[in-house]
Amino acid sequence: MVAAPEPSRHPSSPWMRLVVACAVLLAVLMLVVLFFPWDVMRVPLNRYVSEKTGRQFEISRQLAVRPGWRGATIIFDGVDFANPPWAREPYLVRAKRAEFEIRLWPLLSGHVVIPRLALISPTISLQMEEDGRRTWALGKDTGDTSTVPTIGLLQVDGGGVDFLAEHLGVDIHADFTYDTARGELPLDFRIKGKYKRQPLTAEGRTGNVLQLTSEGQPPFPLEIKAAAGKTQLSAKGTVAALADLDGIDAQFQLKGQTLGDLFPLLGIALPHTSPYALSGDLRKRAKLWEVKGLQGRLGLSDIGGDMRFDQAPKTPQLGGKLRSKVLDMDDLGPLIGLPPTERSAKAIEGVEPPPSIAQVKRRRGDAGRKVLPTATLDFERLRAMNADVQYTADKIRNVRDVPLDRGSVHVKLLDSVLTLDPLDLGVANGKVAGAIRIDARQVPADIRASLDVRGMQINRLIPKVETLKTSFGKLDGRINLSGRGTSVASWLGAASGDVAAITGRGEFSNLLLEFAGLDGGEIIKFILRGDQTVTLRCAAVAFDVNKGVAQGRGLVFDTTDTVFRATGQANLATETMRFVIDQRPKDKSILSLRTPLIIGGSFGSPTIGVEPGPLAARGLAALALGAITPLLSLAATFEPGPGADADCKAVLAEASKPGTAEAAKGAAQATGARQPQN
Incomplete structure (x- = not known):
């Protein structure tokens, strides 16, 4: 009689049952998450966020959640989020609709990472104080930078944004309109206010998505025309990160009454000059700004070359080489503190002429006034940066009583010590x-x-x-x-x-x-x-x-x-x-x-x-x-x-x-x- 075979025992059978059980549990959880009535959480969520931030938060109509593997997409139908009591405007955000993706794992360590944020008809009011407080810090301590969310892409469909930083002299308002008929640049913006305590107006277009950080995303296109005080800028190109203006590749045109006006605007301590018009290719990577193919005019003189401005060192560093084929003597007055001549003041079309030296004399009405330049040295500028710039003028014209033929100078500014060495001028066939x-x-x-x-x-x-x-x-x-x-x-x-x-x-x-x-x-x-x-x-x-x-x-x-x-x-x-x-x-x-x-x-x-x-x-x-x-x-x-x-x-x-x-x-x-x- 043949014995019956014993039932087979696969050694992995318990593990298989565990895996199947986990899969079933996960499927159930997914079904629960997918079909969970998330809107019932709207009132508890409103209360929770308000308590955590110390200011009123309300989803006014509906809450929806679409879960994903790495995070979730959350939709607020109608949202009001108040500003801290010290802010000028009552609300940080008011929008008809807000949709954003949020990463789940960073939440475990207390960090809020939002790869994409889309707002429909928002009103956004941002404010920053000199002591570090900012309205978009989500904790009760608005000076704690760890509570500031990281936002990747910002999509705005209409609406407006206010930004106030009184200690920086910034108070601007931007209006946005969105129209798909505008092609690759559907988002139109207009800005008005004050920047560095100077009147600012700007307008331009961009893509439908503004990239606040550069991680994993292509640069977005941008066109802008702006005027701050007497300085005018127009530029067209791409920007990788809007938050710190990183990854810029653009062509620009810049006009103004004097390059000295760029110091309060950009922190670059350039000398005072006659009215100017410059153009070139602008590139920025991290803290390094570069201008290639710079060309244009300073008053009646041409100028060209390459420049770089590195903000990474403790003291920013300006460097470059500049050259003029023809330098007009009328343009040298502002360098030593004198007003420009009438010819030089009116040399650049589209720039309001500054007061000329003749007008200044008439206003003073003093025939025996000081002849030697009395303009005070700007010690703040001399201490604001270091510099290493070489300049050459191949020919000098309109020399009148001082027959200059050519000139070159090596300008060095190191730790508040300015040297012109060597200074080499061709004068009256001599040197x-x-x-x-x-x-x-x-x-x-x-x-x-x-x-x-x-x-x-x-x-x-x-x-x-x-x-x-x-x-x-x-x-x-x-x-x-x-x-x-x-x-x-x-x-x-x-x-x-x-x-x-x-x-x-x-x-x-x-x-x-x-x-x-x-x-x-x-x-x-x-x-x-x-x-x-x-x-x-x-x-x-x-x-x-x-x-x-x-x-x-x-x-x-x-x-x-x-x-x-x-x-x-x-x-x-x-x-x-x-x-x-x-x-x-x-x-x-x-x-x-x-x-x-x-x-x-x-x-x-x-x-x-x-x-x-x-x-x-x-x-x-x-x-x-x-x-x-x-x-x-x-x-x-x-x-x-x-x-x-x-x-x-x-x-x-x-x-x-x-x-x-x-x-x-x-x-x-x-x-x-x-x-x-x-």
């Missing part, structure tokens, strides 16, 4: 080179200037002299000044150092000399016999500068016909002067006027003791003022000119070095502007 250093770590700032003049042609320095028969020599010179101040005027009014300029042999028209020397006999000879040339043997102007007082130590102009010697001083603080010029003709002249000439008055309105005519006034004033004008304020260390006679060598030697201890000390400090500073 001015050196360095300027402004230490803004202290107030008043420690300012030092040390520059050289090499081989400038004198006939190009004197207005209209080129119309005469001339063959002037070349000018060499120096300026070494140091002192403390808060403006160009206050610095020069307290500076000490040495200023000198010399030239050797040359020839020029006797018409210029005799008018300047008031030699009536030579004028008659010129009329009867025509223009003759006069040989210049040597010339020198040298000043010892002691706390703003420039005392002449060697002011000599020696020709084969006449020797001019001057004594006196110029006060750079009061902008007044007094020089006595003694002319001694070397030939006999029956009409030579030997009375010394006195040049005095103010820099803005000089006077001359004898009225020899317009040409004499210009010539003698230029001789006396040559070492204190902005041109010779760019002079520096020199080598003696080629004077061949013994007395000329003595004249040039007199100008070779400072004559007083205070001037020597100031000059020595100024030369430190060229040396690396720790």
